[in-house]
Amino acid sequence: MTQKILTYDSTLRDGEQSEGITLSLEDKLRIVERLDAFGIDAIEGGFPASNPKDIAFFQRVRELPLAHARIAAFGSTCKKGVAAADDQGLADLVASGAPIVTIVGKTWDAQVTRALLTTLDENLRMIADSVAFLKAQGREVVFDAEHFFDGYKANPAYALACVRAASEAGAHSIDLCETNGGALPHEVGEIVAAVAAELPGQRIGIHCHNDSGCAVANTLAAVRAGATQVQGTVNGFGERVGNTDLLTTIADLELKMGCSTVGPDKLRQLTSVSQFVAETCNMAVPTHHPYTGASAFAHKGGLHASAIARFPEAYEHTRPENVGNAQRMLVSELAGKASLVAKAASLGVDLAAHPEQAQAILDDIKAREAQGYSYEVADGSLAVLLQWHLGTYRPHFTLESFRVIVDDHEDTGARAKDAMSEATIKIHVGDERFVATGEGTGPVGALDNALRLAITQFFPEVAGMELVDYKVRILDENVGTGAITRVVITTRDAEGTWGTIGVSENIIEASWNALVDSIEYGLMRMGK
Amino acid sequence: MTQKILTYDSTLRDGEQSEGITLSLEDKLRIVERLDAFGIDAIEGGFPASNPKDIAFFQRVRELPLAHARIAAFGSTCKKGVAAADDQGLADLVASGAPIVTIVGKTWDAQVTRALLTTLDENLRMIADSVAFLKAQGREVVFDAEHFFDGYKANPAYALACVRAASEAGAHSIDLCETNGGALPHEVGEIVAAVAAELPGQRIGIHCHNDSGCAVANTLAAVRAGATQVQGTVNGFGERVGNTDLLTTIADLELKMGCSTVGPDKLRQLTSVSQFVAETCNMAVPTHHPYTGASAFAHKGGLHASAIARFPEAYEHTRPENVGNAQRMLVSELAGKASLVAKAASLGVDLAAHPEQAQAILDDIKAREAQGYSYEVADGSLAVLLQWHLGTYRPHFTLESFRVIVDDHEDTGARAKDAMSEATIKIHVGDERFVATGEGTGPVGALDNALRLAITQFFPEVAGMELVDYKVRILDENVGTGAITRVVITTRDAEGTWGTIGVSENIIEASWNALVDSIEYGLMRMGK
Secondary structure: OOEEOEEEEOOOOOHHHOOOOOOOHHHHHHHHHHHHHHOOOEEEEEOOOOOHHHHHHHHHHOOOOOOOOEEEEEEEOOOOOOOHHHOHHHHHHHHOOOOEEEEEEEOOHHHHHHHOOOOHHHHHHHHHHHHHHHHHOOOEEEEEEEOHHHHHHHOHHHHHHHHHHHHHOOOOEEEEEEOOOOOOHHHHHHHHHHHHHHOOOOEEEEEEEOOOOOHHHHHHHHHHOOOOEEEEEHHHOOOOOOEOEHHHHHHHHHHHOOEEOOOHHHHOOHHHHHHHHHHHOOOOOOOOOOOOOOOOOEEOOHHHHHHHHHOHHHOOOOOHHHHOOOOEEOOOOOOOHHHHHHHHHHOOOOOOOOHHHHHHHHHHHHHHHHHOOOHHHOHHHHHHHHHHHHOOOOOOOEEEEEEEEEEEOOOOHHHOOOOEEEEEEEEEEOOEEEEEEEEEOOHHHHHHHHHHHHHOOOOHHHHHOEEEEEEEEEEOHHHHHHOEEEEEEEEEEOOEEEEEEEEEOOHHHHHHHHHHHHHHHHHHHOOO | OOEEOEEEEOOOOOHHHOOOOOOOHHHHHHHHHHHHHHOOOEEEEEOOOOOHHHHHHHHHHOOOOOOOOEEEEEEEOOOOOOOHHHOHHHHHHHHOOOOEEEEEEEOOHHHHHHHOOOOHHHHHHHHHHHHHHHHHOOOEEEEEEEOHHHHHHHOHHHHHHHHHHHHHOOOOEEEEEEOOOOOOHHHHHHHHHHHHHHOOOOEEEEEEEOOOOOHHHHHHHHHHOOOOEEEEEHHHOOOOOOEOEHHHHHHHHHHHOOEEOOHHHHHOOHHHHHHHHHHHOOOOOOOOOOOOOOOOOEEOOHHHHHHHHHOHHHOOOOOHHHHOOOOEEOOOOOOOHHHHHHHHHHOOOOOOOOHHHHHHHHHHHHHHHHHOOOHHHOHHHHHHHHHHHHOOOOOOOEEEEEEEEEEEOOOOHHHOOOOEEEEEEEEEEOOEEEEEEEEEOOHHHHHHHHHHHHHOOOOHHHHHOEEEEEEEEEOOHHHHHHOOEEEEEEEEEOOEEEEEEEEEOOHHHHHHHHHHHHHHHHHHHOOO
16 A cells, blocks of 8 residues: 655755754745645645745745746744734735645643643634634644643643644644654644544644654654654754654655655755755755765775675665666775776776775875875876875876965955955966966966866867866864865866865865866866 | 653664765764763664774774663674574674674565565574573573564564564564555554563664654654664664664653653763764764754744743743753744844843844844844844944954955866965954955865964954864755855854854855954954
8 A cells, every 4th residue: 555645845945943054935936846846745834924025035935937836835824812814924824825734732731830831721713713713714733732642741631622623623733743743653643643532634744853863753753653744844944953854754655655755756856956946045955865865875894895796785775766866986095906997997097907006006195184184075186096005197288387366455354345456376187388477366266277278279179168167175173274275176177077176274275176186077077 | 650662773773874074083983972962772773794993993982981782783693594693793793892783584475575685484593593602601681573573564474473582582682674665653563562461571772763753752652552672863863764763762761651761861972963063974964853852942933932922832842951951942034023132131231121123123123034044143244234224333353355366276176186265354343444364275264263373463353263164054055056055154262152153155255254243243242
């Protein structure tokens, strides 16, 4: 049997509560389009009452041609002592035009009396009145039962009375919120089962937070106990430690629990959805993320690497293709010669013919990784290093010197005008010497411009190489500005992309080294 | 009842399999000392057979005066067709001198026949012979039952036969390994219960991976089913997506399951252990980590911020003090005026007296956060900004101009010599103009040196300010070297530490702005 489980995404509302995440209106609309294409059933867009950006969002989102997803507006029950029909917050929710309206209400007695500062009966009235009013306005109502699990532990009768009030008032779904993230799976399973028994036929949803490291497991436990709607956020973004990771939950439901959500075809978009949303949120793409992380199917131990070649299930719980990810073999001090030879072959370097050198190269890689290099992310630099060891590295150009000048004139740090950068490089190509000067807003951009100016005449292919990503990491950060800097550059041409790395105490030099490798490897792979 | 659960840390072995982690011998020894002080029962140090670093580790670790922890050496059962007494790997384990020896053995029939390429009976012989041999050498033997859960699902009788063989041969603990991370808590609970029923009186341990996002929950399910030893790694570092996070598991066991591990006093070290190990592994400290992350008790939503003041349990599943963390209120576009006023007060700025300006300041913060600023990590820059808005900002110095020159002479990127940087700044202090030149390996260090040279004579307190952390983040990385750069600097003096931020397309300018704020705020907080 395949049970259908509805997916409800809260990335644009709860996810934006995450420390470090701020989404523009355009960001939010782009995420809606991506989640719709992925097959998410409901997308919570924000609080129409909270800020102008969210009000504008609900206007703009109506113009998007969505294939499947339905939009939800989030708010709370009417205020105490106010009739739902007179409540401004509920009016804003209706005005948003969203087909789904999700309202949060209290279900923990202590929250009602100590935080909301009203009576238990008035809270029941607020819930029932608000749900009934919104339903009468033709909206599908989701009731978010805030603190339900803490509330049930403290006063099960009252917690159940709250959800019964919402159910009898016509809530389409009662979503039980594990608001503080403190419950464990066995508790969540028992309590959801109790609600399912209390409200037969009522759709029940689950909304968890990861404060105990169990959000996904709590969500799965709720589904096993009868919940049929799962709330979460992409990559688990959210307040404090985050919400249930909707992507991991979807993969577990589809691949391990025989449930149907987005379906197996769209499940292959899982990794790209994780990356798209992380980048749109300007958060680092989580590399060690279940299913979708770059490391999720990466094998470092030499022992694993050899076993997996014979027997993929040996160290993979599912095939990476199922979630749009890929298996990777990592080069590192733990990897054996075998993996290095295989890696070299994939870079067009035949190490098998030089077994005696493989060990020396492994030792050098190990020494360089200790200095801060990481060839796991820099195939291009690894290829250059391999050629260098084999004595087959033929640089297309050599540097005589470079000079970078950054000038700035300003009043004070708090109100800075733009600085200008100028880079002059002197290089040799064959017997020819060439001096070029490039400008840029930043010093690395200026160096890149100067280098391209200098060599494009000799190697026009360079014009087709685009620098698409530039990352800086300060290693051993606690030594301040004297720390080692690692620069990783990603370059793209018509044939594909490659990474190169530079490491130095000087960020300009580290960047230069990564730039040089990116162009040398780019020319190398064209067979120049 | 308080049940005692033994903690077994594998950070130095499985944790080092994590992509991006490479530990030096000294790193490993420092981590052992820290985990011992934290009260961990067993610390797995590595593979004596795998590399010279691990061999040296077991020699050096014997010299450490450990208060509580016992060291484990990791390896595998004897090779097929080889008697345990003649097996080099087992001899290396004995030679390590570690009081605990942990050996991994196969328990999944398909792994035996397809990866190990031997018979099911020979595998049983290898397990029993290896355990008995090591026990006869006076070692406490932990048997890691590799792929036990996949094995049990495929062939329960054989999987049980493997652990029975280890138990009858005298294994001190049988640790069931959820090697591929594919199992879910309900499965783990059922299977561990089956083993506990099969081997009454036998200590059972649990070792999980997080590939399904359920490692902690799987570990807790195993404890509920009878396991009394939990394996894991600090921060969940480990191959692929990582191992069970031992810190989260310990907190859940202590605070939510009535179990005893390190005890409530040492539990207060949880956050510092997370940070210490992350820094030693040269990994970013996980900010959204359960219990220990900087965001774990951070509140951003204005609604939450106001409720929590009245009722802390409102949005905290445990008190941050229990795990050595602290509650934080974040300034961001979602925060209301109330939180900004409170934040300002904590920085010695009285905004309550200027309510009309609070909104304008919130709007400016919102606009700057959209540009890439993040005042959540830069109290010093926030204080400067507040003063600026209130018209009370009195800069101690103003910049006329700076020029940074980076010179490099080299052959090629692959073999770089050090570049030198020189910075010349022209500043005004009161009516005095001062020109200073500083050198450094990197351009930012040169600027820092020049600035200190210029102003220390006017403000000797600056000599007491130490720049302790320098972080760079490229925002919107996919636009290459033209991307916005965010620099965050942490500065310390005798009174405490503070963060400042600079944002610019030019990394030098961004760094300069953060440097200026760090010194201005440092002087400001001294009441200069």
